[in-house]
Amino acid sequence: MSLPSLWRLSPLAAALLISSQAHALELPPQVVTGNPLGSEQLASPTTVLEGDDLTLQQKGSLGETLNKQPGVSSSYFGPGASRPIIRGQDGDRIRILRNGVGALDASSLSYDHAVPLDPINVDRIEIVRGPAALLYGGSAIGGVVNTFDNRIPTEAIEGIHGAGELRYGGADTTRSSAGKLEAGNGTFALHLDANAREFNDLKIPGYARSRHAPATEDGPGKNGRLGNSDGRQDGGAVGGSYTWEDGYAGLSYSNYDSNYGSPAEQDVRIRMQQDHYAFASEIRNLQGPFTSVKLDAGYTDYEHREIEGGETGTTFKNKGYEARVEARHQPIGPFDGVVGAQVTRNEFSALGEEAFVPQTDTNAGALFILEEMQATERLKLSLGARVEHTTVDPDAKGNERFANANKSNHFTAGSLSSGAVYSLTPIWSLAATLGYTERAPTFYELYANGAHVATGTYELGDANLKKEKAVSSDLALRFDNGTHKGSFGVFYSRFSNYIGLLGTGRTLNDEGEEDAGGIPEYGYSGVRARFAGFEAQDHWKLGEGAYGKFALELSGDYTRATNLDTGEALPRIAPLRLSSGLLWELDRWQARIDVEHAAGQGRVPDNESGTDGYTTLGASAGYRFNVGGSQWLAFVNGENLTNQTVRYASSILRDIAPAPGRSVQFGVRTTF
Known part of the structure; x- marks a missing residue:
């Protein structure tokens, strides 16, 4: 669905998010993702x-929205596409969920x-940093990002x-509505939503190409603009549920449609569509061995076309x-826990002369268990296990x-x-995790072979890849004395x-032959890593x-991979980041000033x-x-009020x- 005008709200709805009325100085509640037992602390x-x-x-993308959170960086591909990276790990190691269930795409x-x-x-x-594969599978070996939208209402609505x-402005001149x-009668609940967003080519300080970028026939490109970075996004959903005192059951349908440019190639556009159907139900206060049962399911139909010069190259x-x-289950001695099962199937195909991955069907099934026990008055322990079987079945369709x-x-x-x-004291506590995780290679890590036009790279898989294996640990000191609330933690993961x-350091032409004027080759390979x-x-x-009320927020993160x-650094790792924010609130007013400093990232592979480092206001x-x-x-x-040149490592x-570059955005939100 699409809206022809910024200022025309969809007839499906009169409103956006029924959001929390929490004031700017209040802290959010404890996360629930990763622990269905509802523990106060994870x-x-x-x-x-x-x-x-x-x-x-x-922001317009999930990666940019979360980019300032501790341990989270962005894969940034212009304003049209960005995926969250957690502690330097990206792609299929970060599980992106919708109401606790994965929605298939190609991100x-x-x-x-x-x-x-x-x-x-x-x-x-909700973000869970570190290995969360126990509940959500091997593709959560680096972490989980779970989004909640209430498209299937879980509580009664009266x-x-x-x-x-409405929003207007920003460096890409966003116009969104x-x-x-x-609505509900206490038993039946209905949900409707719709949105539309349009954005122009991004404003940037100076030229897009850095001194490291290879020369092109077009020279440095536009001054002050990131070419071919405009686009639009439209979407909407309808859902409903039947609720009762001890549970709910409901269905939803959602649609997403977008068209955006690839800054890597000035004549490449990406057209994306997705239809998603979901079912969710929970029954509580049961008698017998189980006290509650929760079921979530979703079906997705996704299509993505890469259009070059007006012609579709790959679908x-x-x-x-x-x-x-x-x-x-009912408590068993000191143990309180859940058991669960998960099944997944996806049928992926890439069609067209420029397809760089074959048609592949992937099936997976898993069983898992998670148990908690209050070992002493101060010590709470959790233990769990998961086993998952995956079959990856490719079909070359005669393509050599x-x-x-x-x-x-x-x-x-x-x-x-x-x-x-x-709990060391009422103020101080220690939290620690230790886990062993395995992940099956994905179809594109196994079978990719070809030029990917939208990114300007040649990608090569390895059909002989083995499982990814890692031992990971976290140790954090947490504190809350009413004035200060926060934590300091360290993490360590070692991959065999x-x-x-x-x-690889090579450049290839579209046929996979070495060519000094070709595109860089990137290969999927298994290495030992830390x-x-x-x-x-x-x-x-x-x-x-x-x-008024005043508060100060301080944060910092650093990942070394x-x-x-080879002893080299792994690629695309964010540098040391330090942030501070001064918050103020008085009656109906609230405001904040933020300063973020990112160090230069010189620790990169040889090729x-x-x-450079930067400081933004x-x-x-x-x-x-x-x-x-x-x-x-x-x-x-x-944002970036001093108009600094920022390049994400x-x-x-x-x-x-x-x-x-420098941007100012205005908006208004209403709830009723």
Whole structure:
């Protein structure tokens, strides 16, 4: 679906997110992703983004929305596509969920493939950093990003509620509108939402190409603009559920449609469409061995066309389903836990002369268990295990390029995890995790072979790849004395077989032959690797007086990733980042000033370029008011106000696609 005008809200809805009315100085509640037992504290490092924080940090892509969170960077491919990277790990190691279930797309296949989700439709985002493969599979070996949208209402709704939002501005001159409407009689609940977003070529400081970028016939390109970075996104959903005192059951349908340019190739556009059907149900307060049972399932039909010079070069299609059931058992001695099962199937095809992966069917089934026990008054322990079997079945369809895709691959992956939270004092606590995780290679890591036009690279898989294996641990000191609330933690992961997309140093033509004037070759290969680093954050309440409430937020993160086979750094790792934010609130007003510093990234493989450091300044302000029975928030958000040239070390396009320059965006949100 599409909207012809910015200022025309969809007839499906009068409103966007029914968001939290939490004030700017209040902290979000504890994350629930990764632990269906509802524990107040998780051993894994977690983050929640919702309410006003989500509104002010929201961008057009999921990766850019989360880019300032501890341990999270962005794969940034211009304003049209960006996927979150957690602790230097990206692609199929980061599981992106929708209400706890994966929605199939092609975003992990390549950096130019957007996640088919507009954050404007999301009520809450939860991030679990570190291995979360126990509940969500090997593709969560690096972490989980779970988005919640209430398209299937899980609680009874009385009457009619809604929300709406308009935005204008930013470095890409975004024009967006969105709305949501929910209605119910206490038993039946209905949800409707719709959104539209348009954006122009991105404004940047100076020229797009850095001094490291290879010369082109077009020269340095446009001054002050990132060419071919404009686009649009449209979407909407309808859902409903039947609720009762001890549970709910419901269905939803959602649609996403986008068209955006690839800054890597000035004449390449990407047209993406997705239809998603979901079912969810939970029954609580059961008698017998299980106290509750929860079922989630989704079916996705996804299509993605790469259009070069007006002609479709490659069409990607992905159809499939995912279903999972979790059953919480009665306490057994000191243990409280859940058992569960998950099945997944996806049918992927790439059609056209420029297809660089073969048609592939992937089937997976898994069983898992998670147990908690209160070992002592101060110590809580968690233990779990998962076993998952995956079959990857390719079909070359007679294409000689995929001669290596001639047989099925079968993998059985196992994962074990343990965690502990120990209360040292009422203020201080220690949290630790230790886990062993295995991940089956994906079809594109096994069978890719060809030029990928949208990214300007030649990608080559390895059909003989083995399972990815890692031992990971976290240790964090947490504190909360009413004035300070935060943590300092360190993490360490060692891979005995890390499957990386690594530059080979060769340049090839479209036929895979060496050519000095060709495109760079990147190959999927298994190496020994190590990831280590730290994350720290503190929310400091400075005080409250006649001039309002003041607080200071401080955070920092750093990841060091090494290819142990060569001693070189692994590619696309974000550098040391330090951030501070001064928050203020008085009556209906709220504001903040942010400063972020990123160090230069000179620790890169020999065949890749580094990035310079930068310091950016941001500021935002909001004013709340009521009109009749509706609540309103008017806001303005400024970013990179000193117009610094920012190149993300985590982006494969860092030398030709800088991040946005100075920008100011205005918006208004209402709930009723």
